[in-house]
Amino acid sequence: MRIDAYNQVNMVYATAGKTQLKKTAKTSTTEDKLEISQLGRDYQVAKAAVAQADDVREDRVAAVKEHYASGKYNVSANKLAAKLIEKYNTIVF
Template sequence: MRVEAYNQVAQLYNREKTQKVQNTKQMSTGRDEVQISSMGRDYQIAKQAVADASDIREDRVAQLKERLDSGNYNVDMNDFANKLLEKYNALVK
């Protein structure tokens, strides 16, 4: 085994590695730029609108409170029982 040949190969390898790093440095002097499409902007606007919206529909709550207070709000017991069982079955699964 010749040690000199190994040293020569190692020197060549290190020289190429140095040149690659220098080339990369020369290329990276440019300025990065980001462009957002109109669809992306529309998505961000819609996302912000949903985040700003209230989870409670105040107009619907006021209407239901009014119906409860006046005694005009009736609940069908069968519908209530079915919904209750649906929620229970969803939790059990």
């Protein structure tokens, strides 16, 4: 039987009760603040303008519908591939 271990445990309990908490003075409250940079504001304006713009060009849609209905609608695979690559290059590079 180890008596020293028991004494050490008693010492821990004895010192635990003597711990005193010191109260600190209240610090002044601060408010959170958010500032948006000029670039961020420009981005918001551009985003709002894009949201208000028409996404569908009605004249082009009407022309395609007319060609499709008459059976004259033909898509060139080479032309389509060239446009896709061109669009990809402008987005990526």
